[in-house]
Amino acid sequence: MTSDKTNISYQAHIVEEYRSEESPYYLPVKDEIDIFHAAYQQKIPVLLKGPTGCGKTRFVEYMAHNMNRALIEKETPSADEGAALPLVTIACHEDLTSSDLVGRYLLEGEETVWMDGPLTRAVKVGAICYLDEVVEARKDTTVLIHPLTDHRRILPIEKRGELIEADDSFLLVVSYNPGYQSALKDMKQSTRQRFISMEFDYPPVDLEADVIAHESGVDDATANKLATLGEKARNLKEHGLQEGASTRLLIYAGKLIEKGIPARRACESAVVYSLTDDAVVQRSLNEVVTSIFE
């Protein structure tokens, strides 16, 4: 090293500025893009339902990136490329409190200082705010988003006594996986009914093969086999597996294969062992793998 300065090897983004530079790859299965567009234009919050790793997050990223452009294209077909919308993603968990979302006072020296939470920032800047796995958050937290999700589009900040009106381009998107949560964690009706819902599922074998081929770079034949494996493994959902193999895992397997790992071994690491710890189920899945891959 010639430079004696600390080498900054990571990139930090301020929430408002995080925009995906390249268009994320997304292969529409049905009319989900049109529906999302319509909802965005009508400022209706969107609920994405579907199993893990089926592409919900990718879909949101894709939409965030292409929303402006698509809108502009519709209105003035010859216009320049519109800037992507910023995307604020918040992974929800049991301990997520309303202050985590909205913001809180922090002690700084002798005084307290207010810090906006990510939701507040998204509301201010007009981003797509994506609450991933929203039911994981506690119910009192989810109630917080109610005024944002109806016609009012406001975010009350109790502690400061403020009401923030959402920017026009703000949209709340939440995701939710109806599969594995216990009945206790079901979404409240009053929350649920503030969203339009879009059901996601793993794509059909041929489409999924395309996705796998694109994302991992494997050839079509291997991608097809991986997609078949996914289909077979999903048959075991509720019969030994809590969840079917996600497209994400299949892509991982493809990526390992692309790096020269033998297919059977790659599937073992990426799919079989990731899906379950149960030895019998692992063995059964491995038999499926060895049937499909040479």
Added chain:
Amino acid sequence: MTNEESFAKIESDVLNLPPAVGKEFNAGHEKLKTILTEDEIVRWAAAGYAIAQQSFRSWEAAAEFYRVSPSLLQDQLPIDHMDSWSSFGRDLASDSATLAIAYFRTTPDILKIISPDDIPRWATQGQRLYQGTWKSSALSSHFFENSASFLALMPLETLEDFVSFLEVLSQKSHDLAEECLSNSPQVFSEIARDDIPPLISLLQKAAGTNWKYAKESLESGAVALQRIDPQFRIRFLQYAEEMILLGGKHFLPLLNDGSRALAAIPTTLHGEILFMFDELSQVSKPAAVDFLIKTPNVLSLANMDGLDQWYQQGLETLNENEDAGISYFKLESSKGDELLDALSARIELTSVHSILQMYGRALTGEEIDIVSTKIATQSLGWLPLDQASTDGRSINLPTEVSRFKDKEENFSWYKVVSTHQVGHLEFESFAFSFERDAAHFPRWRDDMNFETSSPEIEREAQVTTMADFQKYFDLFPDRQLASDIFGIVEAARIDQRIIEEYPGLRTAYDFIRQDAVATRKSPDDMPLQESILEILIRMTLLESPETIRVPTVAKAAVDRIAAVLIHLRQPGAQVEDSAEATLRIYRIVSGIPNLDEPETDWQDIDIGELGQEGSAADTVNTTPDEAETADEAGSSFQMVPNNDENADNGEESEYESPETVDYRGDFKPELVQVIANLRETSEGDEDAGASIDPEALRRLAEESTEINLENVVDGAIDESAGMFVSELMSDILNQSEENSDTDSGRRPAQRKPEQEGPLEEEPGSVLYREWDFKANDYKPRWARVREVPVTEGTSEFYDRTQEHHAMLITQIRRQFEMMVPELHRKEKKLPDGEDIDIDLAVESIIERRAGSIPSEKIYWRRNKVQRDVAVIFLLDMSASTAEAIDEKARDDDEWKDIPDDPREYLFWLRARREAAKRNYKRIIDIERESTVLLIRALETTGDMYGIHGFSGYGRENVEFYTIKDIDETFTNAVPQRIDGISPLHATRMGPAIRHATSKLKDVPAKTKLLFLISDGRPQDRGYSREGVDKEYAVQDTHKALLEAKTLGITPFCLTVDRSGHDYMKEMCGDMAYEVLEDVASLPERLPQLYRSLTV
């Protein structure tokens, strides 16, 4: 006195004896005159007379003496020996004339074997056996009579040993000695001369310590000797002798079963195995015997190296603990089982069952079950034993595979076999529709017009109610042939689709196909038509560059068949394609006569070359009519005109179906389709289009070639078809009932006689192991638990109890309701949390101002603990709960003599129950009341709970009753079932606990409890009677509780047995338990306990 005078004197004396003596005397005298001197003759005459003087009937002996001696003296017996010979006879005659007669009569034969010098030794043996009683005289004379045959088999010394054996034995039992004596010539004649002395030595030992088994020893010993390699026989007998010295009859199993085991093993291994036996017997003789007996079993699974490993491990176990070693070598320990399993190449279905089932479910996405053929044939008599098959919902696989020397190969056989059966489902063999077109073949179905069509097939009216397969097979005049061809073609299509979809299986497939071909009969010796079918099978199994033998006469036909097969091999072929292909192949094959005389002219053709010619390929796409024309033009099968052997008048034999290809198993499309339709109808979908009426089924039974009614039921076809139909219907209806309602539809447990060793699997029951504390190991598959429905009564008891305990219920409910809010607590003084606690923050700032270091713990968090409890209550429903509560204490002793015999037991039980049928409150009533109260309490908490009872008789019949299943919601049926709780049989706790554990372990709750409520010790036949057994039950129960604990389940035992302290401590170890002093307090105590355990 001169010789003459003496002789005359003796002669006159002799002639005064009964005339028979004189007659022999005179005849003898005549003969001897020329040989002996006068002096000698006098000695002879005197000797005879002396014999006659011995006793009342000894003249008979004298007569025998006179009769036998002349010829003896002539050549065999030197005159010098005459005196000693006759004097022995005289002594014998003084004891018993019969003895002397036998002695004299046998002498000529004896002297052919031994020298006259040995006569005294021989005679002494006979004397030894005589002890002055008439029974002993019979024994002794039998000895003389048989002694020639003995001496022919053994030297005199050995005979002496044998006699001393008989002597000892006869002192215990004359009859037994007599039997041994009369059996022995036969027995000894069967074994080698050298083996006789050791056998006799064994007998001597046996007579000394275990005289009762002398005869068995003799017989078994002789049989045993012949089974063993000659050089080890003596050693083997020595082992047996050592065993005898231990007392008891342990040596008999060694002689019988041990030698039988050796007979089942190649003699070359005897030395090695006996060496191991020897080493083991130094440690424990019983274990050594068990080892020997089980050796063939082990060798059937593993090779000699494996046996050695098994033996070494066993020896180690034995050194640690004799009991453990014995059950190890008896193959009754898990440790031994596991090792053997690892050593053997065999794979049992039970060990891969869940893997294959899940594999099958993954492939099809349907809820298929894997069932062993053994169980499947038990419930459905028409399934073939030991062949894979499917009924469209479950897949039946053979119970074990040991075809190959390698475990992996055996597993891949299982995998291929199940993939093939799964393939029938995945690629929809049974979805055949008569209407749907094939993907690759033009449609022939409608225009098919076989010349020989039987006129019977005119059932237009019924066509609508027939399954599509029935309709399809009706097209063929020869149903059997068509069904065979379809089976082969469809299996080939399935294989093809599987390889397309699952290329990873190709290697395994190739291997197993090769193996399948190798084990098949060659077509060479078959009648012509059958050989074509065999060739068809082979074409579906082999691939180029393999060659196939084809009879030259049928080359053209085979070519055309091959063309059809190639056409079928296109991707995405449907079952309808198979049907079309079958039509085409049937056309060709049915035209070939089934000539008796095997073909002689064969050629080997590469499979790749078959069916490639243009004309052959054309047959696929033509219409039936065009094919007809082509046939006439001569492209179909034609006899070679000049071949005399195959001339038209050649004998045709009746067509026989080809052997099934083992990995493809059995395929019954017609039946499965009918069953599927029937299921649809029976499962409530009454409007199902293709409903099947019994009449159609009956037709199926009568006509389909898939069911051989002769095998299923006897009697006229007409009758048996009816029976088959009703059985099939009830089978299917039962099945769907069972599927929809797991609680009902099961038959009550049948009593079976006590078995030894691990139990067999049976439908509707689960097997559990038991812990044998003596062996310090599990006994695998030792107890069978059956879930038995509780007889539902009325809810009267429930209501009454509620009224009666109204106060208590309110109180308990209040307590339980309080539990819920207790779970919300605010935690303070945390380094981070939901928010800053103002008080703490202020305090912190004050501290800082004051100059000391402030605490950073100023946050608070609401700690929401979710109540997540699942519990199973296990009620003892044993007969002892029929005790009236006041009498309880006194009755304990009565339990010590439970009758062993099942019938006696039932009488005893009835008597007990009658006695208990008084108006007292019984323990069971208290248990029932507690259940009611508990349910009321549990319903307020929202905890998951199950209530079960258990009882049973013997390890084959542990019954498990469900009052409320853990995932069942409370309905009116539950109070009704509570009414059905009644005292039943015994208390085998271990298996019941294991069953409850298996129910509880998959419940996704944070806290899991297993609550056992009993009224005494665990007791059952063979589980706890006296002494050590009593301990067995306690230890097994302890182990079962421990197992539950390891699975994250908290066990708790509550007993109402006041004397419970002595065994509860041992049974529960460090797990919690409580002995309730007052039974009547149970209803109150139980909810309290539960509450304190779960908060």
